[in-house]
Structure formats: structure tokens, C-alpha cells
Amino acid sequence: MTDDQSETLDGGTIGFTSLPEGVRQIGPYRLISEIGRGAMGTVYRAEHQHLSRTVALKVLPQELAASPDRYARFQREMQAIGRLEHPNIVLATDAGQIDEVCYIAMQLVEGVDLAQLIGDREILASGEACEIARQVALGLGEIDQHEMIHRDIKPSNLLLASNGEVKILDLGIASLRHTPTNADSLTMTGSFLGTPDYVAPEQISSGASVDIRADIYSLGCTLYHLLSGHAPFSGPEYKSLPAKLLGHAEKDAELLNHVNEHIPAELAAIVARMMAKNPNDRYRSPAEVVEALSPFCDGQMLDETARCFGEQIRARAKAALVSGGSPIGEDESTMIQQNVSIKKMPTWKKVAWGLAATLVVLACVGGYQGLTDAKQGNVKQVAAAEKIASHVGEIESDTGRIATSTEQIAMTLDQMQNQFREIASKINEDPQTPAQWYANAIIHAKSGNATEARRAYLQFFESNLNVVDPFQSFASLLRLQEGTAGARETFAAIPGDAALPARQLASIGLQPQAEQRERLQLLANQHPEFGPAYFALSETIQSKPPYDMTLTEKIAKKKLLDEYLRLHDIGQVLKYYLDQSQLEQPIASAQALIEKLQDVDEEQLNHPIKMSTDVSPVNVHEIMLWQGQLRFQFAEDARSPEYRFSAEDEFASLSPERPKQTTQFLQGIAFDPGLTTAETLTLPRANDHGEIEIRYQDRNGVARGPFLLPFDIRQTRQQKAIEWLTVFDKENLIAVSKKSIGFSGILSSGYDAIEQIRYGLNKDQPDQTFPIPTEILQRKLTSDETRVKPGSAIQFVVVQFAYKDGTSSELYRCEP
Incomplete structure (x- = not known):
């Protein structure tokens, strides 16, 4: 079999997409180089001739263009994909057909797909793997919002970009497959779309419906692979395709914490839920996956x-x-x-x-030590203490030379920053200043000279210069070489002043995530003008987009970033960096987040609930009553909201056994992103005014409230009842005959508005009052109970209603 062919499931072959000899142009795109090829086409690096934009151009199989039905489907799907715009999805910028060649132009991203990454590493650290899965889930959330399904989430369809972003590739391509391919490649078999190692059970069955939860299953299988070193059903018993598919359909994968003892049981349970056989047992949405994985993520390690x-x-x-x-x-x-x-x-x-x-x-x-053990997942350690001791000894032997350089060491920070820019591209053979030592350390590390890199770093640390980037870059180097635990131990043994804020900041970054926030807060309290601490502190608030944050998180993050940018404005950030280019990303990130959080303030945190009142009609024994309702809008995702009317009452659920709805604030008050949880409470008849207490939990399970809200629906109820009365003619409200006057129309239509019914009969019986029956809401009244029989012939009657607010209706004159 040649490189241009791959096996199909029935033993046949399928040719890869190829272009005629000499073709260098497809429409407006000039082909530069081949990036890769697979069963669904060849990807080229290409340049748009008119826009001078470099793209990844995927040329699809020629049989796609040959079928009108398949090409029409291709067009529809490309239009849908073109609407997607998300940092965790590779953007499609163009699609079309030239002669018999179908192509898709996509954003060209420098990075490595996860299949390559695990090919090099086999097993990823749990913090890295979870951060990858979290970002993929964010991208799937965008796909789900557009009512789409990827259908083929797997390592080779996920790209780790060089800026730390994880991007989903080949959206919609799986659904274009028709010809079966090799079982190890992305496939549409005779009965399903997907890749056997990662396919959801419902994708295997031709009669099953498929939704975004199938992608959640495939993401769970991918995360399982990243953390264990192999796909969930990949042992000797799963060599054949039917056995592999049967595993997905009927068998539970071995729990991750049994495969890799370093995986927490809680994380193993999350992955197991993502891979549940029944879609109803999985997380319902990508947002829930993001929330579940966030506590286990380590974005810094992935970066x-x-x-x-x-x-x-x-x-x-x-x-x-x-x-x-x-x-x-x-x-x-x-x-x-x-x-x-x-x-x-x-x-x-x-x-x-x-x-x-x-x-x-x-x-x-700076010398590859092995990121993980191929089978056990154990981080390899180095004899850090011995190495540092030897380097310190070497430095002490050079004390005389260092002492003669005191004049140069005393350079101003501006001079050292300028010097670092000038020398950062070449080795200084006789370094005399901290800037020169740091520059040498960076160059040696990049060239693979670990010994000289460490020597240069340790020389720098002897200077006790309070700048962040050398400490952080050394900590990152140690983390990659020795793992987090080993890096923590080695870093603690470096020479110099351990109390330097910059050194403390780097050291905190190596501590367990659960401890970092408290340590950073203490650092900021002790050194309030040390600007970098505030950005680091803001990063300990879960790295989620604003619409996924609680109000408390939004306010806390905004305060920290405001302080960070304030200190930056007065020079209390820049002064702590030798390499000023390292500030570009955190400053830009802080400014972008502040823009998104600009409408969030303490008022919303203290009063997160907006309440409005309304009434709705209800028929009780043929009497139209107006039942009070309270409508609540929450400024954040409110979970398990409860209420009570007095301190003596028990709290009751505000939304029993039903999903929450989303709506905009009734009066145009919109908290980011403009959608809030809404709840409606129907008031008991006796509770038409007073106060109500509301409490709830935010999306992190933190209790909020109770919040006390006053309400009064009496006026609203009366206004609705009066409006209802005006709909009817007086003949429908008052029934007059020679022998009786009937008030059932008034009572059934305006009971909630009327305090008293007054009437005058003929000329000789003025100022009469009709007593409203006390049992009107307990049972249906008889005809006699709603009538007056004066005993003499009725010539005319004059009726007026006294309303409950003290006002009166017009006079109604009625004759038999």
C-alpha cells in the first residue's frame, strides 16, 4: 500500500486527495507548502493573493464535488460553520469550489495537535490535561449554541497553539464522510460517524439521536487518553473494530485513578461521568464540564x-x-x-x-529530564540540592570578581532594562551585571546548555534584585524539567534573599493551587505597592469568561485588576521586570477583562435581585379574582432559590422540580451577559403586601442572602379589577327586573375592587346598601344570594360602587 492510500473497513483502499501535477493555485489562493494529508483531504499552507493573508487551505476529496447532493450539504454545513467565532475553534474564513476542487480556507495556527503531544509525552500532568479539556468544552459550548455537533472530538482534531489556546479542528468534516476508511482514522463507517477509539455509544447505533452530549463523551475519552496514555478501550481484548465498538456500547472503562494512581478520585469520577453510556447520565452541557474541570486545571503549566x-x-x-x-x-x-x-x-x-x-x-x-514516566505517570526528579550546592560553591569562588563589579551592579533599573534588551540575543562572555547574567541564562536555556543556564540564574539570584521575570522563568524551567513538586523543592534552595517579593511570587506559583490565593493575599498585604501580586491574585479567581463567573468573583476580580492597572499607571509594575515585553500579555488581558466587567459594581453585589409585581386572573366559584405574583430576576446564576414571608416561617423552594428559565431584566437592567435567572412566585391570597426574604446559592455553592424585599400588590390588583369592570356594559353588571335587582355580574367581575355596593330604588328608597356575601370565596353563591327583592314594583334603580381605595364609580341608572 502506498503512502497515498489507506485501508477501508472492508479491506479496500481509498485514494487521498491529490491535485493535478503542476497545480500551484486554487482560485485566489497560491499554494506555498503541504502541511499534511489524510483521508478527508490535503491541507496546504496558502496565501490569498489579494488580501496577502496566509491560511490553511484544505482541499477535499474530488468525489465530493461530483455529487450534487453531497456538495449541497457541504455548502450548508460550511455556512453554519462560518457563523462560529470562538478562541477555542479554528475559524473557517472561506469555502468554495473551483472546477472540481472543493476547498475550505481556515485560520492558520502555529501549534501541535494532541496526538503529536501525547506521542511525545504519552501521559500529561492532570493540570495540563484538564486545562486542555476545559478549553475544548468552551469551544463545544459555542458549537452547541449554534445547534451543531462536532461528532469527532479526538486528540488529532485538537490543536495546542503556541499561545496556550486549545483549538477544535475539522468541525463538520466528519459529517461529510461517506467512504469508509481505516479503523484507526477519523471515519464514517457503514453505520456511524466518528473515530472508534472515541465514539459515543449513540453514534454507533443508526437509530439513536445524537446531540452535544456525544461530543462530551468523546471529550471524556480524549481526556482519559491524556491522563492514562491510552484510549479507554484499547487493550488486547479490543483489537478488532467490533470489540472496540462493543466496549463503548456496553462496558465501563477502568477508572482513571486505578490506571494512574496520581489521578484524584474526584477527577476520575468526572471523566467517568463524561463517558457514561446513557447520555442522560452525562453532563448536560459543555458549560457543566467547564465548571467540573476548573478546580483541576493548571493554565500556567499548559502555557x-x-x-x-x-x-x-x-x-x-x-x-x-x-x-x-x-x-x-x-x-x-x-x-x-x-x-x-x-x-x-x-x-x-x-x-x-x-x-x-x-x-x-x-x-x-535546558536539558530534557523527562516530563513524565511513560507508564507510571510519575514526574522524574533530579538531585537538585546537590546541583545547587555545587553551583553555589562555584559562585563563592568567584567572589573577588563579583566584588569588583559593584559599580556596574549599582546600575539603575532603567539602565539594566535597556542593557537586557541590547544583550538578550547573544552570550556575554564576561557577565558583570544582573542583566547580563539573566540574558545569559535565557540564551543558555534555549540552546540546551542546562548547566550554564543554572549557573547564570544562580549568579543573578545572588544580586538580590527584586524583579519578577528571572524568578518566574527559572521556576518555569524547573517545572518543565522536574515537575511541580521537584521544582518547588529546588526553587526553595536557591541563594539570595528569600523575602524578596518577586521571589515569593514565583515560589507561590509552584505551590498547590489550593494554597496560592491565601499566600498571594498575604504578599499583597505585606507589599501593597508590589503591582505584579495583584494580577497573580486575580488569576486565582477561576479563569472563566465573565458570563460563567459569580457576582462575588466578578467584583473581586475587578477590584484586583483595577488596582493592578492603577499601580501600572504609576510605574509600580514595570519596575519589577527586566524583560518589559513580558508585561504585554497581562496588561492586555487585564484591560480586556476590565472592559467586560465595567458595569459590575458593589450595588449589584449587595442587591442582586430585582423584583416586580403583577397579577393574573383566576376563576374561583365563577368569581374573577386577581392573584398576586412576584417576579424575580437574579444578577447571576441563582441555584436553589428559597423564600419565606416571616422569620417564623421555614424557607421554601422558589422553583420546585422545574428548570430555571432565562430572561432579560424587565426594566432593561442587564448584568453581563444580559441574561439572568428568572423565577415567579404566586402569592397566597392573604399575602397581598409585606416583605419577602430570598436566599440562594451561586454557581460555586456559596450561600447568598437572605435579601429582604418589600412588596404591595393591593393597588395593582384593584386597578386590574376596575379595568375588567369597564369592559362590560351596565346591563351585564346589573340585572334589573320588575321584582328584583341582580348584582352577580358586579360580584363576578369586580370583587377585588369593590368595597361596597350602594343603590337607590325608585324615588322613595334612596341610600340602600347591598351586603357582599361573606362566603363568596368559599362556595358558589345561589341566585338568591346575589339579588335584592324589594317587595314592590321596581321603576328604576341607581347604582354606585365604592372602591377599596376610597374612590367611587360613576352612577348607573337602570330600568326594568
Whole structure:
């Protein structure tokens, strides 16, 4: 079988997409280089000729264009995909057909797909893996909002960009598959769409309905793979495709904490729920997955991995040229491999790629120590204390040289920052200042010289310079080399003043997440002008978009970022960095979040509930009554809301056995993102005015309230009853005959408004009063109970209603 073919499930072959010889242009796109190829087409690095925009151009199988029905489907799906815009989804920018070639233009992202990542690492740290899954769930939330399903979430369809963002690839491509492919590749078999290692049970059954929960199942399988080193049903007993599919359909995967002893039982339970056989037993939405995984995420560790592999991708692009990869265009220097697979390469090419990857990892971490144990998941440790002791001894032997440099060490921060910019690209053979030592440390680390990198860092730490970036970069280096626990121990043993705020900040970043907030708060309290502490403190508030944050989190985050930016404005952030470029991202991030939180204030936190009153009609024994209602809008996701009318009452559920609804604030008050949980309470008849207490839990389970809200529906109820009375003619309200006067129409229509019915009969019986029956709400009244029989012939009657607010109606003159 050639490289251009792969096996189908029935043993046949399918040809990969290929372009005619010499084709270098598809519509407006000039092809630069081939990025990768698979059963659903070939991806090229291409440039839009008119916009000078570089894209990833996927050329789809030619048989797609040959079928009008399939091409029409392709067009519909591409229109739907074009509406998606989310940082965790690779954006589609264009799609079309030129002659018999169908193509999709997508955002070109430098990064590594997760299949490559776990190919290099096998097992990821739980903090990294959970952060990856959390970001994928955020992207799935956007897909779900557009009523779409991916259908093929798996490692090779997820890209870790060099900026730390995880992006979903190939949205909708799975649903275009028709021809069966190899069981190990993304497939539409004769009966399902998906990849056997990650497919949801309901996707296997042709009669089952599929929704976003199928993607949650596949994401659970992917997370299982990241944390265990293998797909959930991949042992010897699952070698055949039917056995693998039967595993997904009927068997439970072994719990993660049994496969990898370092996985917490709580996390294992989350993954197991994502992979539940019955969709109803899984998380109902991607947002719930985000919430469940957030406590286990380590975004900082993932950022470091992404930065390292960003350099690895560039090295792999160069290695591809040496080992046989050939660009289509002539500009080889600009070739960037977005996502080149090594799984189907000949052995000699794999060796070349593996060597290139190893060199880059060495450059990133200053000597690759092994990120994880391939089978056990244990982080490898190094003899840190001995190494540091030896380096400290070397530094002490150079004391004379360092002492002679006191004049240079005393440079101003501005001078050192300027010097760092000038020397950051080359080794200084005779470093005399902290800026030179730090620059050397960075260069040595990137070149893979771990010993010299550590020596330079330790020389810098001897200077006791209170700047953040050297400490943080050294901590990141240690984390990649030794894991978090090993890095924590090594970092604690470095020379210099352990009380420096910048050093404390880096040290806190290596502590367990549960301890970081308290330690950072103490650091900020002790050093209130140390600006970097406030941004770090804001990051301990769960890294969620504003619409997923509680009000308490929003207010806390806004306060910290406001203080961070205030200190930045007066120079109390910049002064703590040698490499000022490292401030660009946190400053931009703080400013963007402040913009999103600009409408949030303490008033909303203290009064998060808006209440309005209303009444609705209800028929009781043929009497139209107006029943009071209280409508509550919450400024955040309110869970388990409860109420009571007095301190003597027990709290009762405000929304028993029904899902919450969402609506905008009735009077235009919109908290970010403009949607709030809404609840309606029907008032007991006796409670037409007074106060009500409301309490609830926010989405983190924190109790809020009780909040005391006054209400009075009496006036509203009377106004509605009076309005209802005006709908009817007097003949419908007052029935007059020669022998009786009937008031049933008045009572049935205006009971809630009327205090008294007064009438005058003929000329000789003025100022009569009709007593309203006391049992009118307890039972249906008889005809006699709503009539007056004066005993003499009725010539005319004059009727007036006295309303409960003290006003009166017009006079009604009625004759038999």
C-alpha cells in the first residue's frame, strides 16, 4: 500500500486527495507548502493573493464535488460553520469550489495537535490535561449554541497553539464522510460517524439521536487518553473494530485513578461521568464540564508546554525539508508546519523527526529530564540540592570578581532594562551585571546548555534584585524539567534573599493551587505597592469568561485588576521586570477583562435581585379574582432559590422540580451577559403586601442572602379589577327586573375592587346598601344570594360602587 492510500473497513483502499501535477493555485489562493494529508483531504499552507493573508487551505476529496447532493450539504454545513467565532475553534474564513476542487480556507495556527503531544509525552500532568479539556468544552459550548455537533472530538482534531489556546479542528468534516476508511482514522463507517477509539455509544447505533452530549463523551475519552496514555478501550481484548465498538456500547472503562494512581478520585469520577453510556447520565452541557474541570486545571503549566512546542513546530518544519518534505512554492524559509503527523512515515523519517523534536525540547527546558514516566505517570526528579550546592560553591569562588563589579551592579533599573534588551540575543562572555547574567541564562536555556543556564540564574539570584521575570522563568524551567513538586523543592534552595517579593511570587506559583490565593493575599498585604501580586491574585479567581463567573468573583476580580492597572499607571509594575515585553500579555488581558466587567459594581453585589409585581386572573366559584405574583430576576446564576414571608416561617423552594428559565431584566437592567435567572412566585391570597426574604446559592455553592424585599400588590390588583369592570356594559353588571335587582355580574367581575355596593330604588328608597356575601370565596353563591327583592314594583334603580381605595364609580341608572 502506498503512502497515498489507506485501508477501508472492508479491506479496500481509498485514494487521498491529490491535485493535478503542476497545480500551484486554487482560485485566489497560491499554494506555498503541504502541511499534511489524510483521508478527508490535503491541507496546504496558502496565501490569498489579494488580501496577502496566509491560511490553511484544505482541499477535499474530488468525489465530493461530483455529487450534487453531497456538495449541497457541504455548502450548508460550511455556512453554519462560518457563523462560529470562538478562541477555542479554528475559524473557517472561506469555502468554495473551483472546477472540481472543493476547498475550505481556515485560520492558520502555529501549534501541535494532541496526538503529536501525547506521542511525545504519552501521559500529561492532570493540570495540563484538564486545562486542555476545559478549553475544548468552551469551544463545544459555542458549537452547541449554534445547534451543531462536532461528532469527532479526538486528540488529532485538537490543536495546542503556541499561545496556550486549545483549538477544535475539522468541525463538520466528519459529517461529510461517506467512504469508509481505516479503523484507526477519523471515519464514517457503514453505520456511524466518528473515530472508534472515541465514539459515543449513540453514534454507533443508526437509530439513536445524537446531540452535544456525544461530543462530551468523546471529550471524556480524549481526556482519559491524556491522563492514562491510552484510549479507554484499547487493550488486547479490543483489537478488532467490533470489540472496540462493543466496549463503548456496553462496558465501563477502568477508572482513571486505578490506571494512574496520581489521578484524584474526584477527577476520575468526572471523566467517568463524561463517558457514561446513557447520555442522560452525562453532563448536560459543555458549560457543566467547564465548571467540573476548573478546580483541576493548571493554565500556567499548559502555557509553558505550548511555548516549548511552539519552538518544536518550527524545528519540525525545518526537519521536514531535510527528511523529504517539499514545499510547493519556492520560499522554503517561510514554511511553517501547522500539524504534521509522524505516524505513517517510514522509520528513517521518524528518527529524523524525533531527533529534531528532542533538540527543541532540550532547548526549551535546558536539558530534557523527562516530563513524565511513560507508564507510571510519575514526574522524574533530579538531585537538585546537590546541583545547587555545587553551583553555589562555584559562585563563592568567584567572589573577588563579583566584588569588583559593584559599580556596574549599582546600575539603575532603567539602565539594566535597556542593557537586557541590547544583550538578550547573544552570550556575554564576561557577565558583570544582573542583566547580563539573566540574558545569559535565557540564551543558555534555549540552546540546551542546562548547566550554564543554572549557573547564570544562580549568579543573578545572588544580586538580590527584586524583579519578577528571572524568578518566574527559572521556576518555569524547573517545572518543565522536574515537575511541580521537584521544582518547588529546588526553587526553595536557591541563594539570595528569600523575602524578596518577586521571589515569593514565583515560589507561590509552584505551590498547590489550593494554597496560592491565601499566600498571594498575604504578599499583597505585606507589599501593597508590589503591582505584579495583584494580577497573580486575580488569576486565582477561576479563569472563566465573565458570563460563567459569580457576582462575588466578578467584583473581586475587578477590584484586583483595577488596582493592578492603577499601580501600572504609576510605574509600580514595570519596575519589577527586566524583560518589559513580558508585561504585554497581562496588561492586555487585564484591560480586556476590565472592559467586560465595567458595569459590575458593589450595588449589584449587595442587591442582586430585582423584583416586580403583577397579577393574573383566576376563576374561583365563577368569581374573577386577581392573584398576586412576584417576579424575580437574579444578577447571576441563582441555584436553589428559597423564600419565606416571616422569620417564623421555614424557607421554601422558589422553583420546585422545574428548570430555571432565562430572561432579560424587565426594566432593561442587564448584568453581563444580559441574561439572568428568572423565577415567579404566586402569592397566597392573604399575602397581598409585606416583605419577602430570598436566599440562594451561586454557581460555586456559596450561600447568598437572605435579601429582604418589600412588596404591595393591593393597588395593582384593584386597578386590574376596575379595568375588567369597564369592559362590560351596565346591563351585564346589573340585572334589573320588575321584582328584583341582580348584582352577580358586579360580584363576578369586580370583587377585588369593590368595597361596597350602594343603590337607590325608585324615588322613595334612596341610600340602600347591598351586603357582599361573606362566603363568596368559599362556595358558589345561589341566585338568591346575589339579588335584592324589594317587595314592590321596581321603576328604576341607581347604582354606585365604592372602591377599596376610597374612590367611587360613576352612577348607573337602570330600568326594568
